[in-house]
Amino acid sequence: MIANKNTSEDKIIRLVLIIFLTFMASLVGYAVLSLPESSSNLQELVAKNIDMSGVSNPVTAVLLNFRVYDTFLEMVVLLVALLGVWSIKEVPIKSMSxxxxxxxxxxxxxxxxxxxxxxxxxxxxxxxxxGGAFQAGSVFGAGLVLLMLSGRQPFLNFNGLALHFALVISVTMFITISIYSLFVSGELLKYPLSQAGSIIFILEGMATVSIGLTLTLLFHGIYTKEKSK
Structure with a gap:
């Protein structure tokens, strides 16, 4: 009876997930199909305002200045993904070799x-x-994964204050810069022109650390769970 009950609950959960994911996929598809066929020349727009960004790379200018809200939310999503893995089952860090x-x-x-x-x-x-934070963070994370797979111990433990601080330092810095820019320029994440380059470099540096550690711990959690099955 208990086994049948659990099976029925699993089927209901899967059905709800299928309906929800189908609905979300439909929304995304509708949003994509609703995009205008022709849009303004964004490359020219970025090139015209590149001197106001604090950097000379147009991709970095867009990701860390013109559309910095998107990058901030991406960092939040990455952190939430790690918290989701940890919430399922907290796995103590141990040697993999x-x-x-x-x-x-x-x-x-x-x-x-x-x-x-x-x-x-x-x-x-x-x-x-x-280049930039995401590429740098990915390479940094790959090095940590290799270190972990070789049996080394790059971290103390999941409850370490330093590790938790490093994971949230990027999101924390984004929030700090938001508050700072609000007082200085009157708008969230609108950098003063004279400080834009330095602010972008700081944000990218913090993001590199958080991205590298998050990707490493995501890999570790999934890898360890697969081995324990």
Whole structure:
């Protein structure tokens, strides 16, 4: 009886999820189909205002200045995704390697520092060339995942204050800059022109740390759950 009850509840939950996801997919499809066929030349608009952004890379100007609200919400979504994984089952961080591998250890010793250097370069170059926080954070996270897979322990534990602070530092910085810009310029996330470049670099630096750690912990949570099944 209990097994049948659980099966029925699972079917109901799945049905509700299917209906909800179908509804959301329909909304997204309707929104896409409702877009105008021709829009204003956004490239020219960005190029015309690039000097007001604080950077010379148009992609960075859009993501960290002109449409910075979108980037802020993306960071929030990434954090919520990690909280969702943790809420299902909190998994203690532990070694993922059950055997010693000198070749892997040597490779990790070379690649992890190199990934950190590449991450720093991508962060720095993002102001005037392809790069930026998301690319830098992804490379940084890949280095941490490799470190974890080799049996190393890059973090203390999930309850560590420093780890939690690093995960939310990007969202916290966005909120702080929002409040600061509200007092200085009268609008949320409207940077003073003389400080725009520095603010963007700070936001990207904090985002790089949060993105790298979040992606690593998302991988760790899913990987550990799969192994425990």
């Amino acid at each position: 059950d055997f010693e591998n000198p070749v892997l250890d040597t490779l990790v010793d070379i690649l992890v520092p190199f990934s950190i250097l590449v991450s720093i370069y991508l962060l720095w170059v993002g102001a005037h060339a392809p």
